[in-house]
Amino acid sequence: MPYDPSAFPPFAVTVDLVVLTVRSHSLCALAVRRGEPPFQGRWALPGGFVREDEDLTQAAARELLEETGLRAHDPAAPAEPPQENGAHLEQLATYGDPGRDPRMRVVSVAHLALAPDLPAPRPGGDAGDARWAPVEELLQPAGADRDQDASLAFDHAHILADGVERARSKIEYSSLATAFCPPEFTVGELRRVYEAVWGVALDPRNFHRKVTGTPGFLVPTGGTTTRQGGRPAQLFRAGGATLLNPPMLRPEV
Amino acid sequence: MPYDPSAFPPFAVTVDLVVLTVRSHSLCALAVRRGEPPFQGRWALPGGFVREDEDLTQAAARELLEETGLRAHDPAAPAEPPQENGAHLEQLATYGDPGRDPRMRVVSVAHLALAPDLPAPRPGGDAGDARWAPVEELLQPAGADRDQDASLAFDHAHILADGVERARSKIEYSSLATAFCPPEFTVGELRRVYEAVWGVALDPRNFHRKVTGTPGFLVPTGGTTTRQGGRPAQLFRAGGATLLNPPMLRPEV
DNA sequence: GATCATAGTCGTCTTCCTGACGATAAACAC
């Protein structure tokens, strides 16, 4: 028997996406321009309503596909096969302040997606406009009352900050940084991911020792590449290990 | 202007609580007996609807107070003062499978609470019956079709498992284990918390060196106690540090 | 009161991990 509908207040439930990637040595997030009020013309995180018959994860994966064309990896599958164009997707947190949306009570289940640098910088979602923007730019405090405020709509700056912090801490103790890389990558490319996400410089020699010395983290594919200039580097795939033990800790402040 | 109500499906939003404590050297969770269908008579996690004017955290804190009498610490406050009877409360994850509640579409924002062992084992919530049960017992796979199934209702076993895993991993790199202790405690009591949560035995000497050697983790109060038998032990309060660096890692499998 | 059991606290030793940094290797640009 259904609940008495008067026994509880009705909510709208949405998913919002923090989609991160590393472009030209800086951590970027996907932002879409709002086509309607409130916050019309301002940038926001992509997202949308959860449908009647959908799981939260399904809704997030659908939005991700619509906005970026990226398919989410199934975290259930061991992901051993040479993963094609796909992104890591996980639930981040849920935001439900009354008043976070001026129109009505909306609870948003935010998700975090990590993607390799996309060949097509212009995602073709149903939003009018979309772009990759460096996270420092999007997290800038609300500028002066210019018509074109660079800060994000709603509480999306807060959500983005939480997503960035999750990514920063999670690559410490997991192999998640490989989600920012193409299927085959070099140690140097992986190091540049860490450097971009953490915003620090790492010692190439110690980094190399750490990642090649952790069993199950990297699997050599046999090939080499020279796409970064300099001496050719070995190519690797992500190994089966998902947890790094001991972790790779961020340098102290 | 409000949304067109037909533009999105209405959801019920609830908070469910994973309340953990350490009792007689084992990790226990709070379970309440359901007084109505579905799953009438089965054990479940405490929880309830989010009200119209409430934040998610407020709703969780209200439910916690109703079920246990515990007041949630404000994580914003530095929590330096000798914290009175209070619990740590944080958002855990959100569960929204269609069909997780047979009556209608319910999205539940689960929260994790960590509390010291309560003097009153019988929480006086509005639920008819409540108890502290060892988590292994609650996580047992659904028993044979006995009338009195010990397993939890809905997807609450899944939620509980996620909460336990969060607690197990979070005490590695934070000072959160002190949330299971009374305001003043000994190193041995803190060690028994770790042992109960992780289900392992730790070396008392190395543990003592680690926790007393981490700056800001423990502050001696000057007093001593002998309530555990044996040589009297120094009493400590939780220090201001919330992050342990380097972390205290769980022993390998 | 002597002995024992129980907990707590301080040290030692070895091993592993990391940060700092020197050195060599293999490509490309000129």
Add this chain to the structure above:
DNA sequence: GTGTTTATCGTCAGGAAGACGACTATGATC
């Protein structure tokens, strides 16, 4: 060839952790 860039291997010192010995201070037992 020379210089530049990136990759990779090696060395060394310092810190942290696991294993474990030794001593201390209580209450319980004989």
